[in-house]
Amino acid sequence: MIQTHGANKRGHDYLVGDLHGQYALLQTMLSRVGFDQDKDRLFCVGDLVDRGPDSLAxxxxxxxxxxxxxxxxxxxxxxxxxxxxxxxxxLWMMNGGDWASRYDITDIRQCLEKALENLPYAREIEASGSRIGIVHAEPPRDWTSIERAETSDKHDLVWGRSRIKRQDQTRVLGIDAVVVGHSIVEQPTRLGNVLYIDTGAFHTQTLTLIEADEVIAWLE
Incomplete structure (x- = not known):
C-alpha cells in the first residue's frame, strides 16, 4: 500500500506531476534543475502512461x-x-491507450505488471523535518488509515476528486503535507495541506516539477 523514504542526505528530492507519456518534456525539466541521478530522487504522482508520445519510456x-x-x-x-x-x-482506447498498439501487447502487459510492483498506492518522504505524503488522486481524511485501506479507499486514492470538487480546505490528519495529481489545475493549487500539481502536461506542455523543501514552504 505505502512505501516510506527517509530524508535524502546526499542530494535533492523532487516531485513531478502526471507525466502522460511526456518523456522528452520531463528530461528537459530535469536538465533545467541539474538533476543528478546518483544523488537526487524523483517522486511522481502517477499517470505515467497514455495520451502522450512516449508512454512506454x-x-x-x-x-x-x-x-x-x-x-x-x-x-x-x-x-x-x-x-x-x-x-x-x-475505455482504455478512449482514454489514450492507443499507444500500446505500436507494440506487442503481451510485452506491454508484462512490462506494466512488473512496473506496478514498483508503483504502490502511496509514498511518504521526509523533507526538512516534515513528512510529505504522495497519492495520485485523493488522500484519506487520516493519512494513517492508508495502511488498512479497503477496496473503496483504494479507488479514491487513484480516482477520487471529491475534495477538489468541494474545494475542501480540511487538513489531512497524521501528515504534514500531501501532494497529488489527477485533477488538472492551471498552476499548483493548495487545499488545506494538500497540494495539486497536475498541470496537464499532455496538452499544455506545462509539467510541474517542485523540490520537496518547496512543498513545505508552499504549504506554510
Missing part, C-alpha cells in the same frame, strides 16, 4: 533506481484492459 521509469512513482488511474485502467479486455479495453 515513461512506464519504464518505474525501473530506475532514482525514480519513485505511485500508481495512477491510467496505470490501473491499462492493467484492467490488458488482463480483462472487453469494456475495459474500449
Amino acid at each position: 515513461c512506464l519504464s521509469l518505474a525501473f530506475e533506481p532514482w525514480f519513485f512513482g505511485v500508481r495512477g488511474n491510467h496505470e490501473m485502467l491499462a492493467y484492467q484492459a490488458l488482463t480483462e479486455g472487453g469494456e475495459h479495453w474500449r
Whole structure:
C-alpha cells in the first residue's frame, strides 16, 4: 500500500506531476534543475502512461533506481484492459491507450505488471523535518488509515476528486503535507495541506516539477 523514504542526505528530492507519456518534456525539466541521478530522487504522482508520445519510456521509469512513482488511474485502467479486455479495453482506447498498439501487447502487459510492483498506492518522504505524503488522486481524511485501506479507499486514492470538487480546505490528519495529481489545475493549487500539481502536461506542455523543501514552504 505505502512505501516510506527517509530524508535524502546526499542530494535533492523532487516531485513531478502526471507525466502522460511526456518523456522528452520531463528530461528537459530535469536538465533545467541539474538533476543528478546518483544523488537526487524523483517522486511522481502517477499517470505515467497514455495520451502522450512516449508512454512506454515513461512506464519504464518505474525501473530506475532514482525514480519513485505511485500508481495512477491510467496505470490501473491499462492493467484492467490488458488482463480483462472487453469494456475495459474500449475505455482504455478512449482514454489514450492507443499507444500500446505500436507494440506487442503481451510485452506491454508484462512490462506494466512488473512496473506496478514498483508503483504502490502511496509514498511518504521526509523533507526538512516534515513528512510529505504522495497519492495520485485523493488522500484519506487520516493519512494513517492508508495502511488498512479497503477496496473503496483504494479507488479514491487513484480516482477520487471529491475534495477538489468541494474545494475542501480540511487538513489531512497524521501528515504534514500531501501532494497529488489527477485533477488538472492551471498552476499548483493548495487545499488545506494538500497540494495539486497536475498541470496537464499532455496538452499544455506545462509539467510541474517542485523540490520537496518547496512543498513545505508552499504549504506554510
